[in-house]
Structures are given as structure tokens and as C-alpha cells.
Amino acid sequence: MATNRTFTMLKPDAIEGGNAGKILDLIISKGFKIKAMKFTHLSEAQAKEFYIEHAERPFYGELVEYMTSGPIIAAILEKDNAVADFRALIGATDPAEAADGTIRKLYAESKGRNAVHGSDADASAEREGAFHFAPNEIF
Ligand code: IDP
Ligand code: MG
Numbered sequence: 001m002a003t004n005r006t007f008t009m010l011k012p013d014a015i016e017g018g019n020a021g022k023i024l025d026l027i028i029s030k031g032f033k034i035k036a037m038k039f040t041h042l043s044e045a046q047a048k049e050f051y052i053e054h055a056e057r058p059f060y061g062e063l064v065e066y067m068t069s070g071p072i073i074a075a076i077l078e079k080d081n082a083v084a085d086f087r088a089l090i091g092a093t094d095p096a097e098a099a100d101g102t103i104r105k106l107y108a109e110s111k112g113r114n115a116v117h118g119s120d121a122d123a124s125a126e127r128e129g130a131f132h133f134a135p136n137e138i139f
Helices: 014-015 020-030 044-050 060-067 083-090 103-107 122-130
Strands: 005-010 033-040 071-076 114-117
Touching: 005 014, 005 020, 005 083, 005 122, 014 020, 014 060, 014 071, 020 071, 020 083, 020 103, 033 122, 044 122, 071 083, 071 122, 083 103, 083 114, 083 122, 103 114
Parallel strands: none
Antiparallel strands: 005 071, 005 114, 033 071
């Protein structure tokens, strides 16, 4: 089951830029089904915990500040090969390196403000989905 699911966030720059609808439409058009979704605003404690694996990286403070700068949309997505296929759809972390047609190529502003999150492995998808959603919020 978990191998067919991934977790995403439309980040503050995507919401602020008015791109949420277009990004969701692209995601759905590529065959991902929405299993859970919410519009929310991360607290500093939540952003720090969500990105705890990056705590020692030089950009951690900047990342937490950015991810708490405005609301986000969090969602669990389902599709065969969800994690890998969604990473392919979002493109490289830095939009300057992202392939044509990817969400980050289309909508990201920079390596930091890069429009969208996608889980990097099945275990991350499981952890990140459970971080944002209770079992009775997943359909
Ligand atoms: P990913 O989102 O493509 O998996 P990660 O390396 O896991 O990339 O980094 C998590 C997030 O941290 C990125 O999506 C981006 O928002 C931010 N980030 C990564 N590298 C940098 C950087 O060099 N400067 C500023 N922010 C960064
Ligand atoms: Mg990552």
C-alpha cells in the first residue's frame, strides 16, 4: 500500500503566486489521486520537525523561515510507483536544473523557494503523510 503513495506540499511561494490550482491540475492530469488534503500554515516547531533531517545543513534556518512564511497545501497522493513518478514530475530541487515540463521548471522561483515538496522514499512518504494527517483524514 505505502509503495503506491507519496506526500506533497504546495509551498508558500506556490500559494502566494496563485499557482496552486494549476499545479494541482497538473498533478491530477498525470494520474495521481488525492487521498488526503489540507490548507494549513506550519508553525515554526512543525517546520523544524518536518525538516529535521536537514537540521545540520546551512540552509535549515532559511528553509524553516520560508516554510512558515505563509500557508501551504499538504496532500497524500496515490498512483503506481508514486514516489519516483512524483519526483520525476516535480523535477530537480533547483529550477535552473529542472527538466522542461516539470512543476519546478514551470513554477519554482529558486532552489529555496521551489514551489513543491515530494517525498524521496516510501518511508519518508509514510512519515510525512502521518505527520500531517490522522488516519480518519485519509480517504
Ligand atoms: P528536495 O525538496 O528536492 O527533496 P532537499 O535537498 O530535500 O530537496 O531540500 C529540502 C528543501 O530545502 C528544498 O526543497 C528547498 O526548499 C530547500 N533547499 C535545499 N537546498 C537549498 C539551498 O541550497 N538553499 C536554500 N534552500 C535549499
Ligand atoms: Mg528532500
